[in-house]
Amino acid sequence: MLSLRPLLLATPLLIGSSVGIAEEKNFAIHIPAQPLPAALESLAEQTGLKPFLVNEVAKGKISHPVNGRYSAHQALTILLQGTGLSYSFSSMDSVVIKAPEQEGDASTLPAVKVIGKAQYDADDPYNVNYNRPNASTATKTDLPIMQTPVSIQVVPKSVMNDQQSIRFEDAVINNVSGIQRSYGTADMYESFIVRGFSSGENNYRNGFRRSMGKFDVSNMEQIEVLKGPAAVLYGRLEPGGMINYVTKKALDVPYYSLQQQFGSYSEFRTSVDATGPLDRDKTLLYRFNGAFDTGNSYRDIVEHERIFIAPKLTWRPSDRFEANFELEKRHDNYMDDYGVPVSGNRPISGRRTLFTGDPAFRPSQDNTLVYADWSFKFNDDWAIRHKFQWDETDIVFGGPGPNDRVNGDGRTLGRWVITGTANRRSYGTSLDLSGKFDTFGMKHNMLVGGDWFFFNQDMPDNMFASSDWGDPINSNFDINNPRYDTIDLAAVRSIAPNWFWRSRDDWYGVYFQDQITLWDKLHIMGGGRYDMAGYGGFGDTSWEATQAGFAMQHENKFTPRVGILYQPWEWLSVYGNYVESFGSNNGRNALTGGTFQPQTAEQYEIGFKTEFFDQRLSTSLAYYHLTKDKLLTADLSTPDPQDQIAIGEARSQGIEVDIKGRITDDFSLVSTYAYTDARVTKDAGGLEGKRLLNVPEHQASLWGTYQFTEQFKVGLGGVVVGKREGDSGNSFQLPGYARLDAMAAYVISLGKTRLTAQVNVYNLLDKEYFTGSTSWLPTANVGAPLSALGSLKLEY
Incomplete structure (x- = not known):
């Protein structure tokens, strides 16, 4: 130049x-x-x-x-x-x-004034809009949300940046209605409750399932949440909905970013983002995202460390063909933390720093993910796309967990200890053909495709031990006089492995979908999927016996989805849908030796969506009725109280409201509300009528920012969550809470670069609250106290 x-x-x-x-x-x-x-x-x-x-x-x-x-x-x-x-x-x-000409100069040019508004590409690094008019998760096509007859919510990176959401769960829970965190084994993986039902430890990346994972936000472009059963396009998953994050694209315009974040409890996070063309013709593009994150916690002893890299290459030799290759490597060191124990019908209060684990145990995860796709446009209407993903995680378990509630003396707690390893790996591929055509005045947007998914988990050498079970490991704990490094590690290591598990999913699916448009106002969506699924889970007294006894159950099933949407004006859409779902594995029947039938679900939903201010502000309101069938319950036809049968049922119904976008050029907001009535409707074991755990009847959030000048922005918001049941028997409760957060940011121009200084303050009023209970233990995870996170971000 x-x-x-x-x-x-x-x-x-x-x-x-x-x-x-x-x-x-x-x-x-x-x-x-x-x-x-x-x-x-x-x-x-x-x-x-x-x-x-x-x-x-x-x-x-x-x-x-x-x-x-x-x-x-x-x-x-x-x-x-x-x-x-x-x-x-x-x-x-x-x-x-x-310069302006002198008066009377014949060569004076008239003043030229053009009024234009900022229009950003969805993947523009500088995009500040909170609203995204398009999302692909619901239909696997980039259809406008206003024309999609399902509930789909998008959390763009602009919201995550303003809130400094360095954890995936914060970005989801704070900005989408009707979602809570689900806790399984401490904080080993990120799982959510959507419309009353757990996501089953499964989230999605670019439309591919990731099982029991921890995720870094540094390479996320946006998060898309599809409400309700999504099995039609994605196979077997829980009926509440799916959470899919979309990774950043390689850009043909150079962009570089270095961000340093530092905060309370020694939080230190460095992240980089670089992208641009590698050749003059811009046919070969790259992107590199990386993060290093380390720090302590408001919880005693608890600390973490993460190293994450995500390089990407894009080859675009013509405007018709594109291929992408992505690699992710993640290493996590952390501590298993089950929160605080329960005493009576409440988690113990005033003890949010109390850690009941032990620092001698250091769990870790090492994850490798390889992703590739290619697409070819035959013409402006027809295209084909193929995707592949390989995802493997090696896990080292280690740490104590509580046996039960605090003992009758009000201070001592029995603990078990787990050690061992696990390997989880999955492969997935899909092939989609999409096209647009007209017939008899009807416009069609057609999708046909197929996919294959394989998941295997091996846990060959896990060991559980507890002083309460007669093991000489000194695992008991006094919550009033917490002492660490007291567990006899030599005794723990001398105990032979005593818990083994293998599980597997292996399914093929073919699906079709047609979105028909009549008179440019009426949109009808119909589709279905046929699954050929194999699944199984089994554990025995040794790894050899587990391998020998493992067996797969096979089942074929067709699931439909229909929806209709009427858009009388560009700003208003009214819709309804009916969806069925092919759900998760129920496990193995100990009585017959076979596997229980998988869970199924169906949903009815109606609602409306609006868009105002030239697509800058969107709102949606949905009412749904969702039923999940074939849940396990006690089998009263046998004398053994441990025998089960898959005849249980749970129902969730409610109203959800989501508002996001820009009210004016300077004022942006995200607001959500959810009323959720989720309870067991059929059960032979005494749970009928009980509310589902960790699901509040009411919850809401509000976040807004105001741009006072080109350089200065402030934000304020909060969340309100009602009382939740802590376990399936509703024997203890988590109290409701309200939390208030704030931010301020200032942009400084440095030549061609810009420096953004930002600070976020969380839980301004320093309220004690509980984010959720463990699904199989009487414990509750504690929310963070008053804390702050600062950031310096340099962009070029």
Whole structure:
């Protein structure tokens, strides 16, 4: 690129592009306030046009910042604001930038004023919009949300950036209605409750299932939450909904970011983001995201360390073909933390720092993920796409957990100890053909495809031991006089493995979907899936016996989905749907030796969606009735109280409201509300009528930011969660709570770079609260007290 500075004294010259192109084509432009000649040079670089040549009147002038998607015409207008200079496009396709002429000068050009608004690409790193009009999770096509007859919510990275959500769960729970955290084995994996039902320890990445994982937000572009059963396109999963995060794309415009975060309890996190083309023709692109995260906790003894890298390559030799390759490597050191124990019908209070584990045990996870896809557009209407993912995690278990509630003396607690390893690996692939065509006045958006998914978990050498069970390991604990490093590690290691498990999922599925549009207002969606699924889970007294006794159960099932949406005006859509689901494995029947039938579900839903202010603000309201069948319950036909039968049922129904976007150019917000009535409706073991655990009847959130100036932004928000049942028998409860958070950020322009200084404060009122209870233990996880997280982020 030819430098402008030596040419400032030259006469005005042409841009090198036609007036029509300059005025009509929009570019992603990011130029901080700086000396005008440098700003014009940057504009030339970012638009891909030939260099501007300007006269010396530009000397000493400071440009106005430009951040958004504009034509060159619009960007010039913004750049020159407040400089007193004007410009025009001549018949020779040139741009003249000059000072105001003296009165009476015949050559004076009239003032040119163009009003344009910022229009961002969805994957633009500078995109500040809270709303996203499109999402692919619900349909596997990039259909506008306003035309999709299901409930789909999107959390973009702009919201995560403002809230400094460095944990995946915070980004989801704080910004989507009707979601709570589900806890299984301490904090070993991230799982959620959606519409009253646990997600079953499964989340999705770019449409592929990830089982029992921990995730880093550094390479996430946005999070998409599909409410209700999603088995039609994705196979067997829980009926409440699916949470799918979309990774960042490699861009053809260079972008670099270095962020340093530091906060309470020695939190220290460094993350990098770099992307751009690797060749002159921009056919080969790259992106690299990485993070190093370490710190302690408000919980005694608890600490963590993470190393995460995610390189990506994109090959785009033409506008019809694209291939992507991604690699992820993650290493986690952490401590199993089950929260605080329960005493009576409540978690113990005033003890949010109490850790009941032991620092001698150091669990870890090592994950490797490989992802690849390619797509080819036959023409503007038809395309084919193939995707593949390999995901493997090696886990080292280690640590104590409580046997039960606090003993009758009000201070002692029995604990068990677990050690061992596990390997989890999965493979998945899918092939989709999509196309658009018209028949008899109906517009079709068709998808046909198939997928295969394999998951295997081996736990060959786990050991459980407890002083309460007669093992000489000194595992008891006094909550009033906590002492650590007291467990006899030598005795623990001398105990032979005594718990073994193998589980496997292996299924093939074929599916179809057609989205029919009539009169540009009525949208009808119909589809179905046929699954050929194999699954099984088994444990025995030794690893050899477990391997020998393991068996797969096979089942084929068709699941339909239908929906209808009417859009009388562009800003309003009214919809309804009916969906069935093929659910998770119920485990093995100890009486017959076979496997129980899988769970199934069906949902009815109606609602409406709106979009205002040129798609900047969206709202949605949904009422749903969701039933989950074939839950395990006591088999009263046999004398053994341990025998079970799959005839149980649970029902969840409720109302959900989500509002997100920009009210004005300066005011953005996210607001949610959910009323959830989730309870057991059929059970032979005494649970009928009980509420489902960890599901509040009412919950809401509100987050808003205001941009006072181009540089200064503040934000304030909070969450309100009602009382929740702590276990399936409703024998103890977690009290409701309210939490208040705030932020402030200031942007400083440093030449072509910008530096953002930001601070977020969480739980401003320092309220004690519980985020959820463990699904199989009487414990409750404690929310963080008053804390802060600062950030310095340099972008170029």
